[in-house]
Amino acid sequence: MIEQGRLSFRKVVNSTIGLIVADIQSNASGNLQAHFAPLLAETGTTQSTNIAKLSDNLTDFFSFNTGGTNAVNTYSGLSMSAAHDPAKNPRMGTKSSNADYTKFEGYVGAAANANGVASNTELYTDIVAVLESLRTPIVQK
Numbered sequence: 001m002i003e004q005g006r007l008s009f010r011k012v013v014n015s016t017i018g019l020i021v022a023d024i025q026s027n028a029s030g031n032l033q034a035h036f037a038p039l040l041a042e043t044g045t046t047q048s049t050n051i052a053k054l055s056d057n058l059t060d061f062f063s064f065n066t067g068g069t070n071a072v073n074t075y076s077g078l079s080m081s082a083a084h085d086p087a088k089n090p091r092m093g094t095k096s097s098n099a100d101y102t103k104f105e106g107y108v109g110a111a112a113n114a115n116g117v118a119s120n121t122e123l124y125t126d127i128v129a130v131l132e133s134l135r136t137p138i139v140q141k
Contacts (some may be wrong), residue, residue: 004064008115008123013058015111017051019105030103037093050091066126080137095140098116105131 004098023031033040042050046125078086083089096104108127109119117124 006059008117009062009066010055010059011115012108012111012117012127013055013062015106015114016058017055019107019111030099032100032103034094035092035096035100039093040093058122062127062130063128066123080134081140083118084138085140096138098135098139101139 020032020036022041024026024033024036039050039054061077075082076087084092086092086094105128109124109132112124112127113119117127
């Protein structure tokens with residue numbers, strides 16, 4: 001049986017992706033279009049497949065890094081530094097600044113709240129801790 005925490009992460013991740021895409025489509029101020037442009041530019045059936053892969057990778061990453069013990073809670077993707085460096089990952093559009101990363105954290109927080117993960121819960125605290133532990137390798141400009 002899949003752990004409840006993993007299912008919660010999946011909902012939060014999918015909602016986060018939805019918020020990012022909605023902001024890009026509406027050309028919202030400070031949106032992260034430049035970061036996700038290569039992924040969103042993919043066409044045909046591969047786009048939904050690659051967005052599903054992004055969702056899987058983020059869910060695996062959060063589940064693994066917050067102590068998930070189920071066999072599905074493994075992360076075998078690129079290091080955070082490599083995954084967020086366009087020179088090493090052609091699916092990353094540009095390097096992230098602190099402001100970009102803070103914007104991403106805001107999307108995750110809003111998605112968590114929208115899925116019933118209140119800001120005062122252990123799961124929310126775990127998510128924030130994981131995100132903040134990654135700021136240094138992800139922010140590269």
